[in-house]
Amino acid sequence: MARTIVPIGPYHPLQEEPEFFTLTVDGETVVAIDVQVGYNHRGIEKLSETKTFDQSTFVIERICGICSTSHPFAYTRAVEDIIPVEVPERAKFIRTIIAEGERLHSHLLWLGLAGHFLGYNTIYMWAWKLREEVLDVLEILSGNRNNYAMFKPGGVRRDIKAEDIPGVIKKLDSIVPTLTMLKNAVVDDPVLHARTKGIGILTKEEAVDFCALGPTSRASGVARDARKDSPYGAYDKVDWEMIVTHNGDVFDKVVLRILEMLESVKIMKACLTRLPKGDIDLNIKDIPPGEGIGHIEAPRGETFHYVRSDGTNRPARHKVRAPTFMNLPTYKATVVGETISDATIILAAIDPCYCCTERMAVRSTKGNLLGRGEDLIRLSQEKTEKMRRKMGR
Amino acid sequence: MSIKLNALLKSPWVFHLSTGSCNNCDIEVLDCLTPRFDIERFGMLLVGSIKHADVLLVTGSANRKSVVRLKRLYEQIPKPCLVVAIGECALSRGMFIHSYNCPVPLDKIIPVDIYIPGCPPKPEAIIAGVVKLINRVREKAAVKK
Amino acid sequence: MDRNAVIEDIKKRFEADVTDVFDKSPKRVYIGIRPESIRRVAQYVLRDLGARFNIASGVDARGHMEILYHFTLEDINLLVSFRVILPKEKLEIDSLAPLFEGANWIEREMNELLGITFKGHPDMRRLLLPAEWPEGVYPLRCDYREWDKDAIRDRGV
Numbered sequence: 001m002a003r004t005i006v007p008i009g010p011y012h013p014l015q016e017e018p019e020f021f022t023l024t025v026d027g028e029t030v031v032a033i034d035v036q037v038g039y040n041h042r043g044i045e046k047l048s049e050t051k052t053f054d055q056s057t058f059v060i061e062r063i064c065g066i067c068s069t070s071h072p073f074a075y076t077r078a079v080e081d082i083i084p085v086e087v088p089e090r091a092k093f094i095r096t097i098i099a100e101g102e103r104l105h106s107h108l109l110w111l112g113l114a115g116h117f118l119g120y121n122t123i124y125m126w127a128w129k130l131r132e133e134v135l136d137v138l139e140i141l142s143g144n145r146n147n148y149a150m151f152k153p154g155g156v157r158r159d160i161k162a163e164d165i166p167g168v169i170k171k172l173d174s175i176v177p178t179l180t181m182l183k184n185a186v187v188d189d190p191v192l193h194a195r196t197k198g199i200g201i202l203t204k205e206e207a208v209d210f211c212a213l214g215p216t217s218r219a220s221g222v223a224r225d226a227r228k229d230s231p232y233g234a235y236d237k238v239d240w241e242m243i244v245t246h247n248g249d250v251f252d253k254v255v256l257r258i259l260e261m262l263e264s265v266k267i268m269k270a271c272l273t274r275l276p277k278g279d280i281d282l283n284i285k286d287i288p289p290g291e292g293i294g295h296i297e298a299p300r301g302e303t304f305h306y307v308r309s310d311g312t313n314r315p316a317r318h319k320v321r322a323p324t325f326m327n328l329p330t331y332k333a334t335v336v337g338e339t340i341s342d343a344t345i346i347l348a349a350i351d352p353c354y355c356c357t358e359r360m361a362v363r364s365t366k367g368n369l370l371g372r373g374e375d376l377i378r379l380s381q382e383k384t385e386k387m388r389r390k391m392g393r
Numbered sequence: 394m395s396i397k398l399n400a401l402l403k404s405p406w407v408f409h410l411s412t413g414s415c416n417n418c419d420i421e422v423l424d425c426l427t428p429r430f431d432i433e434r435f436g437m438l439l440v441g442s443i444k445h446a447d448v449l450l451v452t453g454s455a456n457r458k459s460v461v462r463l464k465r466l467y468e469q470i471p472k473p474c475l476v477v478a479i480g481e482c483a484l485s486r487g488m489f490i491h492s493y494n495c496p497v498p499l500d501k502i503i504p505v506d507i508y509i510p511g512c513p514p515k516p517e518a519i520i521a522g523v524v525k526l527i528n529r530v531r532e533k534a535a536v537k538k
Numbered sequence: 539m540d541r542n543a544v545i546e547d548i549k550k551r552f553e554a555d556v557t558d559v560f561d562k563s564p565k566r567v568y569i570g571i572r573p574e575s576i577r578r579v580a581q582y583v584l585r586d587l588g589a590r591f592n593i594a595s596g597v598d599a600r601g602h603m604e605i606l607y608h609f610t611l612e613d614i615n616l617l618v619s620f621r622v623i624l625p626k627e628k629l630e631i632d633s634l635a636p637l638f639e640g641a642n643w644i645e646r647e648m649n650e651l652l653g654i655t656f657k658g659h660p661d662m663r664r665l666l667l668p669a670e671w672p673e674g675v676y677p678l679r680c681d682y683r684e685w686d687k688d689a690i691r692d693r694g695v
Contacts, residue, residue, distance in 0.1 A: 038666040039458045040413050043492040046677055050491065059488055065417025065513065084563055109420070128427040146417050146513055211591050211640030224590070229612040230565065293566060293608065293617060295592070306595045306606070319595035326593075326640060457668040485693050493677045494667075496689035 048318040069102040070298030072151035074305040077294030079153040090278040091155035096233035100264045105134045106299035119381035155281035196251040200334040200346035213323045214301025220248035226297035238270040250349045341379040404436025408446030413456030417513040418480035430516045454482035454495045481512045573622045596648040630655040651678040
C-alpha cells in the first residue's frame, strides 16, 4: 500500500508555493495532515509595546486587511475595559455600522473565492462586483475602501453626516435582491449540493474540543455568537437573528454565511435610521494601571484582545488572538478521510485569514512535487465538471 | 531593456506573491480583475505558475520565512522580467521597520523596477503604476533602436 | 448558577489553590491560582461548568513570568481569567493539551516566544519563528535585544 504525500499549493489564487499543509495521501484519500504557519508573523505584539495607545490602533488595523475593523474594535474595547468606561451611544451605533459593513464585504469575498474553487467563476465575478457596492458604502461613511481608521479608545474618530444616510440606505437596498438571488442559486443547485453536502463534516463534539469559533462552529450546531452572548455596540438595540445550522459540512457553511449577510444588511439599515444624536468621543486622557479584555464577533469568529497597562502611555503587554488561530487546527478533524479534490474547498470553508495562517503544500514521499495549489484548485474544478456532466446539466 | 521584453509587454502576464503582508494589497490586486476595474481587457492575466509570468507583483514586508521562497521564485521567473513592489510594506516595511521578524527591505533582496505606494494603494493606482512602467520600458526600447 | 455563585463555588472547591480573587466588574473576574493546580482547575471549569477556553496569554512582568488562562462562561456572560505566577528560575507548568485540542497551538507559541516549558505537551515544535532563529532567544521577553547583524533598521534616507 503505497503512501504518498501530496503538497497542496496555494489555495488562494494569488499565493504561490506555500509549504504549509502537508497531506499524506493513500491513493485518493487523505490519511494525515500537518500544518506549518509563520509566513505572516510580523511581531505585532512586540511592536504594539513600543507605540502609544493611540498609535497602536493603526498598527492593529493592519494585522489583517479583510477584517481590518474587528481588531481595532476589540483593542479599543480592551483599553476601555481597563478603566472601565462605556463609550457614548452615537459612537456605539457608528461602530456597529462599520463592523457590519466589514462582515458584508468579508463574506462576499469568501463567497467569490469558494465559487472559484468549485469551478463557478460566475459566482466569483458576481460576488466581487457586489462587493464593490459595499466598499462604496464604506467609502462614503469612512473615507476609505479598507483601513477605515474609525476607531480610537473612547469612541470613533469621524462622524457620519445626516445627508449621507438616505443614499447609503438606498445602496444597501439595491444589494438585497442580488444577495437573495445568490442564496436561491446556491440552495437550489443540485451540482453544488452533490459537491458540498456531507463533505468536511465537523461534529459538535469536535467543534467544542478544538474550541472552534464563528461560522465554523455555528455550522455544527454550537449556538454561540459574541454579539448575542455578551452584547456590545448597538447589537442589543436592534432586531436580528443568530443563524445556526446542524450538519457541520461545507454546504451548511455556505448557506450560513449568505444568511448572515442578509442579517448584516438588516442591522446596518436599522442602525442608520436610528442613529442617536450626541458625542462621538469621550476624550480619554490617561489610562490607569490595570488589565482589560475586549472581545467582539469578527466575520470569522470571536476576536480576543488582552491589554495590560502600567500607568505609562504605552501598553505593557498586548495579546492578540484572531479567530483563525482556533479554527485552523480543525482541519485535522475535517480533512482526514476525504479525497484530495475536496481538500481546497474544505480549507476554504473555514475561511482562514492569511495573516493568521498561510497556504498549504503537499509533498510526495519520493521527493518530487506532485502538484501545487493551482493543481489542487484545478482538481476541485474538474470534479465539479464531472459531476455536472454526470447529472446531465 | 531588450527588444524581447518590449514584445512581452503587449500583454503582460502577472504573477502575484505575498511575502508576509496583511493581505489588503493582495485583495486590491485581485480587485483589479473584477468587473469594475477589469485589467483583463488590456491582456493582463493573473497566472498560477511562475514559469509563465512576465511581471512579478510583490507585496508584504519580507518576513524571514518568506524570504527563502521569494529568492527561489525570483530565480525561477524567466528573464527578462519586471518586478513591481506594491504597498508600503514592500517599499520599506512601513510600520514594521522595527519588527524582529522583518530584517531587511524588499529591494535589498531582489531588484525592483517600480514602487507603488499606498496602504493599500487603490486599484486605480495599481493600474496606473503598471501602465507607467510599461510605457517607460517601451520608451527605453524605442531610444535604443 | 449566577456569577457570584460560580465564583464562590470555585473559591470553595479549590480553597488550597486559590491565592487571590479580583472581582473587577460584572463581566470580568481575575483569580490567582498556584501553578500545580492548573490541570485540575481547567478540568473542572471545562467539563463541569461548561466553559469555553478562549486563549492563554503569557506576560513577562519583569520580576517574574505570568500566564493568564481566559475561560468564557457564555450562559452567564462571565469571563474568568486564571493567573499563575512562575518564577524566572523555574519556567515550567503542566500542559493542558492532553485535556483538549484547543490548547495545543497556544502553548507552542508561548514556548517559542517566551521560553516557558509545558510538561507533557505531545508535539512541541516551532510554530511561528523560522528555523534559523537562534535557540534561547525569546522575542517577547523584556530583555530581548537585536541579534541579527544584517538587519537594517532605518530607511537609509
